[in-house]
Every structure is written in C-alpha cells, then in structure tokens.
Amino acid sequence: MDFISTRSMSKDLIEEILKSAKRFEPKKDFSQTLRGKVLATLFFEPSTRTQFSFQSAMERLGGNVLGFSTIEGTSVKKGETLVDTIRIISGYVDAIVMRHSKEGAAKLAADISPVPVINAGDGSHDHPTQTLLDLFTIKNNFKEFDGLDIGICGDLRYGRTGRPLSIALSNWRVKLHYISPPQLSMDGGTIKFLRDKGVQVKEVLKMEDAIKELDVLYMTRIQQERFPTEEEYLKFKGVYVVDKRIMSMAKEDMIVMHPLPRVDEIAIEVDDDPRAKYFEQARNGVPVRMAVLNRAITDSK
Amino acid sequence: MIEKTLKVQKIEEGTVIDHIVGGKGWEVVRLLGLDTYPGTVTLLSNVSSKSLGKKDIIKVEKKQLDKQEVSKVALVSPKASVNLIKDFEVKKKYKVELPEEIVGILKCSNPVCVTHFEPVQSRFTVEAKDPLTLRCVYCERIQTKLEFN
Numbered sequence A: 001m002d003f004i005s006t007r008s009m010s011k012d013l014i015e016e017i018l019k020s021a022k023r024f025e026p027k028k029d030f031s032q033t034l035r036g037k038v039l040a041t042l043f044f045e046p047s048t049r050t051q052f053s054f055q056s057a058m059e060r061l062g063g064n065v066l067g068f069s070t071i072e073g074t075s076v077k078k079g080e081t082l083v084d085t086i087r088i089i090s091g092y093v094d095a096i097v098m099r100h101s102k103e104g105a106a107k108l109a110a111d112i113s114p115v116p117v118i119n120a121g122d123g124s125h126d127h128p129t130q131t132l133l134d135l136f137t138i139k140n141n142f143k144e145f146d147g148l149d150i151g152i153c154g155d156l157r158y159g160r161t162g163r164p165l166s167i168a169l170s171n172w173r174v175k176l177h178y179i180s181p182p183q184l185s186m187d188g189g190t191i192k193f194l195r196d197k198g199v200q201v202k203e204v205l206k207m208e209d210a211i212k213e214l215d216v217l218y219m220t221r222i223q224q225e226r227f228p229t230e231e232e233y234l235k236f237k238g239v240y241v242v243d244k245r246i247m248s249m250a251k252e253d254m255i256v257m258h259p260l261p262r263v264d265e266i267a268i269e270v271d272d273d274p275r276a277k278y279f280e281q282a283r284n285g286v287p288v289r290m291a292v293l294n295r296a297i298t299d300s301k
Numbered sequence B: 001m002i003e004k005t006l007k008v009q010k011i012e013e014g015t016v017i018d019h020i021v022g023g024k025g026w027e028v029v030r031l032l033g034l035d036t037y038p039g040t041v042t043l044l045s046n047v048s049s050k051s052l053g054k055k056d057i058i059k060v061e062k063k064q065l066d067k068q069e070v071s072k073v074a075l076v077s078p079k080a081s082v083n084l085i086k087d088f089e090v091k092k093k094y095k096v097e098l099p100e101e102i103v104g105i106l107k108c109s110n111p112v113c114v115t116h117f118e119p120v121q122s123r124f125t126v127e128a129k130d131p132l133t134l135r136c137v138y139c140e141r142i143q144t145k146l147e148f149n
Helices: A013-024 A048-060 A082-089 A105-113 A128-142 A162-169 A188-196 A230-237 A244-249 A278-283 A285-298 B025-031 B067-076
Strands: A036-045 A064-068 A095-100 A118-120 A149-153 A175-179 A202-204 A215-217 A255-257 B013-019 B041-049 B055-063 B081-086 B089-095 B101-103 B123-129 B132-138
Touching: A013 A128, A013 A285, A036 A048, A036 A230, A048 A064, A048 A095, A048 A118, A048 A128, A082 A095, A082 A105, A095 A105, A095 A149, A095 A285, A095 B041, A105 A118, A118 A285, A128 A162, A128 A255, A128 A278, A149 A162, A149 B123, A162 A175, A162 A188, A162 A285, A188 A202, A215 A285, A255 A278, A278 A285, B013 B025, B025 B041, B025 B055, B025 B067
Parallel strands: A036 A064, A036 A095, A095 A118, A149 A175, A149 A215, A175 A202, A215 A255
Antiparallel strands: B013 B055, B013 B081, B041 B055, B081 B089, B101 B123, B123 B132
C-alpha cells in the first residue's frame, strides 16, 4: 500500500503502525523480514536524515536500497518528467520512497507506479512518516493521546510537519496550542477542519502564554526566506526559542520535540534536560519506517 | 404598425440552458466555446425570474452538452437546468449536477502543485456543494477561487 498523505491515513492504520513500530526495536534481528526486496529512495531534494533512516530501516529488514540524494547526474537533470522517471524506476524495485519539491508529487507517482510509493516530503504539503514517528514519540512518553495539551510552535504555515501532525492528532481528544507569529500562523482551512472534528484549538503569539499548560512542546524551524526583511526575521527568531527560562515554566513531565535540524530555536542548554526528547524522536525514525516499509511492501497495491 | 420588440425564436433542435445565475451567462458562453460556435446562439441576460430574481438563458441550435460541458455549467451556476429540444418541443429536462470528481476543467490554485509541472490532468474532489468546496486530489489544497483551464 501507498503512504501518501496524513489526511488519508485512518486512525486504525495509524494505531497499527505505532504498534508494529514498537515491535521493531533495535538490537533484535529482523533481517529475514524483507529479504530480497529492493527499495528505491528518490530524493529530488536532499534530506540526509530522512533518507538515511529509510535506508537503515530497509537494511535492518534485510532488504536492499538504491537511489539518489540529488538530481545532479540523473535523467531528471536532463529534463525527464517525474512521470517518466517513476514509470522506469518502478520497474526495477519493490517500493519507492520519494522526496520532491512539488506538492502532490507523491500522489502522482503513486497513481503511475505499480509498486508502493511512500511520501518522504512533498513541498510543504505532507510528510506522513515524520508524523508517524512524532506520534510514536508522544505515545512512548504518555501512553495515550486523549487529554493531552500539545503546543506546536514556529512556522505553522509553510512548515511540513505542524499541519499533518495536527490532522493526525485530530483522531483523538487533544487540545492544540498554536504558537507563532501572525504571518506564519496555521491556515484557516486546517483550523476549521480540526474544530469540526472536535479538537480544541488555541492560537497564541508567545510561548509564555501557553507553556504552563503543555504536555508536549513541538518546536519547528522559522526560515528567514518567509520574511520580507532580515530585520523582521531577526525580531521573530529571538521570540520562539526554548531555553532554561522557558523550561523552568513548563510542567515537570512536559516533553520537547523537534523534527530537526534545529538552528537556534532550542538552546543547547536544554539538551541535558530529561524532558528534551528530540534526539529520541530522531532515533524513532528507524523503527517507525521499518513498520511503514513492512506494511507497504507486504500489503501490495 | 411596426413591431417594436424582437422575439426570440424557438429553436428546432438543440439545447436551452436555463436558470443560470443572472449575468453568469457570458461566462458559460466562453467556457463552452459558444463564442466561436458556427450555429445560432442566443443569450438572454438578466431576465426576471421567480426563483432567482434575475437569470440568464442560453439557446444553442443543433448542440447537446457532453458531461464535461455539464460540469462546467454546474461549476458556474449550480442551479442551472438543461432542456433538450427536438422539433421545437422539450424532449428532456434535467438539472445540472457536479460529478464527484472534476477532471481537467480547473487549475489548482496552489502555484507549487505538481499538476502545473507534469503532464497530468488536474483532479478535484467535491467536498461540499453549498458553498462549493473543492479539494485538489494531488496537493489536497482547498480551492478558494475557481480558475478554469
């Protein structure tokens, strides 16, 4: 089966993947699971972390990986359409993992490809395996999603993690706290969708206005290119930073997450705090992607 | 005595699109390519109507609408109706209806949607009819403004 968008993943499927990921603990041997299967990782845009964790996941399952991490030197660079690239490569492999700058590229690939396609990020649209590993990390720390207060901070509009995470969380009774400057706030359509599903959504400008209530603080990076001037960027960059002072206001069991890479939205001094879970979250990419690959390849299209 | 009103003639065979929202008939003419249609086309704009207040009517000689054309009319004017005429009589009358999926008629409003860059037709699912809410099948963006191809 394909993994294209968070919106199209049912609650049952999400729960099944989280349960399956729990089984794929490191140090155990799963090398017979997908033995003889070949995965293509097509990264039209580079993302070392995502590509490596998919590669590691496939190899731990006993499969093999081929692919590219930049379009330099590929037929894409010569002007080949995505449609043609997928038609050709899908004939060589058992599944395709794809990162692409255009939104909806993974859906298009899945429509053409006879083998399963996993979306590893398409523009700012979606990144479903990131959402799954985010959920996995939350579940590992709290057991249940119901009743949690989850703050998502930073670039909610153009970032590719905040929106799909919110959509997935709408399967449970959670309260979402959006913390962002107005120009990077969550789009109205998504907020309406969430409220229609019964999720409480609160929007605030400053971390101080939400921090005390939160069980999870999910940080995202604010990118300079989203602002018209450097001055405006610098003004906001300093506001959305987690440091010891912010952590001192948070609950004792609140967890801090971040899809990484971070720039300076989480101060290094927070890394030693037991509530800092972003490195654990990154490690969770492997068992979650093992679960996704196993499901995608075993349950053929 | 000189006749001061010009009556619109009945058509012998063809299609009458009725109950188009007042003033929207011009857009329907353009979308269906009737501005270059070789046969007789009559557009009546802003005619009084009991149900709509003002409505537009289009009469086209020797033409039947295909599914894509009916979808186009429905996108512009969801309450329009279509009359098929033969021998000056209405042979069939139906309300326009949107299909569940709209293929190849509209452009996605998201400038970075893959449909603008690859050889593929646009596709939208109809999430709600009133108000009309369409979602791109590829980038999943809700369309706030309709832009025709």
